[in-house]
Amino acid sequence: MFVLLLTTVIVLFLAMLFVNLYFRAKVMRAYRVLVRSEVDFTAAQILSPRRMEEEVVPAYPGQAGAIRDFGNYLRRSIRMATVLLLLITLFGAILMWHGR
8 A cells, every 4th residue: 555655646746747847848938939029918817818818818919829828838737736736745645644
């Protein structure tokens, strides 16, 4: 049981690392396009799909795809990292409790 839990924690950690690197590359690629086009936005606008569609996309219609990609990748990476971090914490707590 201990080996299975430890293996699960290690696999989840590696998954979190891979997800982080994958989405970081995607986010940076979209961000580079936005910086070159001088698109201006706040974190609150990008993290809220409604605000992004209402405030940022109409101001920069030529970059709508890059803006949507950047926001989607950023929100998805935060969501996945949060879930994986919670799972790692949960299994780590189980390992600590089981080790007693």
